[in-house]
Amino acid sequence: PDSLRALAAPVGLRIGTAVNTDLLASNPAYTKILNSQFSSVTPENVMKWESVEPTQGTYNWAPADALVASAKANGQLVRGHTLVWHNQLPQWLTQEASSLSADQLRAILKKHITDEVTHFKGKIWQWDVVNEAFNDDGTLRNSIWLQKLGSGYIADAFRWAHAADPKAKLFYNDYNIEFTGPKSNAVYALVSQLKAQGVPIDGVGFQTHLDTQYGLPDLENNLQRFAKLGLNVAETEVDMRTTLPVTSLEQNAQVAGYTTTLQACLAVKQCISYTVWGFGDAYSWVPGVFAGEGAADIYDENLQPKPEYTTLQQTLALA
Numbered sequence: 148p149d150s151l152r153a154l155a156a157p158v159g160l161r162i163g164t165a166v167n168t169d170l171l172a173s174n175p176a177y178t179k180i181l182n183s184q185f186s187s188v189t190p191e192n193v194m195k196w197e198s199v200e201p202t203q204g205t206y207n208w209a210p211a212d213a214l215v216a217s218a219k220a221n222g223q224l225v226r227g228h229t230l231v232w233h234n235q236l237p238q239w240l241t242q243e244a245s246s247l248s249a250d251q252l253r254a255i256l257k258k259h260i261t262d263e264v265t266h267f268k269g270k271i272w273q274w275d276v277v278n279e280a281f282n283d284d285g286t287l288r289n290s291i292w293l294q295k296l297g298s299g300y301i302a303d304a305f306r307w308a309h310a311a312d313p314k315a316k317l318f319y320n321d322y323n324i325e326f327t328g329p330k331s332n333a334v335y336a337l338v339s340q341l342k343a344q345g346v347p348i349d350g351v352g353f354q355t356h357l358d359t360q361y362g363l364p365d366l367e368n369n370l371q372r373f374a375k376l377g378l379n380v381a382e383t384e385v386d387m388r389t390t391l392p393v394t395s396l397e398q399n400a401q402v403a404g405y406t407t408t409l410q411a412c413l414a415v416k417q418c419i420s421y422t423v424w425g426f427g428d429a430y431s432w433v434p435g436v437f438a439g440e441g442a443a444d445i446y447d448e449n450l451q452p453k454p455e456y457t458t459l460q461q462t463l464a465l466a
């Protein structure tokens with residue numbers, strides 16, 4: 148049977164994964180699956196600020212450059228992740244942030260965005276410009292960015308990124324916005340306003356970190372309402388965690404979750420990529436964060452495909 152990327156190509160969809168660049172360098176079985184199954188890649192960590200500028204003014208591009216080169220050699224597009232976030236900031240920044248003036252902090256953020264987007268200019272398909280700016284209740288997250296710069300940092304970030312690489316597609320990316328509710332409504336209001344103000348935003352990324360204990364009531368309709376604003380949409384970090392050990396009931400729910408999320412993207416013309424957040428259960432971020440949960444990916448601990456993989460294949464074959 149055909150690979151995910153081959154099955155997705157005729158319908159114009161890119162199938163992506165987050166990539167652990169340590170494994171890319173060291174694990175041939177991992178790399179073989181990566182390059183045969185996926186047509187888009189997202190660095191799981193190595194384009195984040197703490198990774199690219201561990202010491203102020205000293206850039207460390209090598210791991211991300213290696214991924215970008217590997218992607219080019221393998222016909223994969225790159226989702227850049229992520230420019231403005233509250234997490235995985237370099238220590239030098241979090242330590243000095245409180246003593247900086249708003250103008251100083253704004254200049255540091257502008258330099259970071261400009262330097263990083265310029266470094267990768269022409270090589271990034273979609274950039275996650277701003278990541279996770281909202282709380283689940285729809286209020287803006289109380290990050291150093293909001294505290295010091297006010298909500299205008301979001302529009303500024305998109306403008307600075309666009310100036311550095313006018314051809315990259317610029318995304319707002321968040322989790323728990325797959326269903327309608329306070330958070331997704333707040334993102335909808337934000338991006339509507341950005342569009343109305345002429346801010347260069349091209350898309351919204353729905354991370355889609357799911358758990359079998361929660362439902363997924365209206366993903367397709369929700370994607371559709373964002374698409375109607377004239378935006379691309381993408382599922383950017385799909386996984387489906389559950390409690391361990393996995394029962395057959397839970398695995399059925401996981402398979403259904405992968406099926407539904409892919410079907411929703413396929414049903415919305417403006418949905419341009421479907422990305423899983425890693426593909427091997429042995430390397431997933433989930434067990435480290437949700438005690439007692441895991442098995443969230445489409446390949447098992449030994450990099451063998453699970454029914455979650457097979458359903459993606461079958462769903463693409465029917466598209």
Ligand code: G3I
Pocket residue numbers: 191192234235322354384432
């Ligand atoms: O690199 C250091 C290493 O030097 C150190 O020895 C080790 C000890 O803890 O930590 C390593 O850093 C880890 C880093 O991943 C790189 O492997 C961090 O501890 C660990 O917290 C970090 O986790 C990442 C997480 O983001 C951090 O927020 C996960 O790999 C990554 O999958 C996850 O990805 C996020 C997306 O960016 C945004 N959406 C949610 C998603 C899941 O949390």
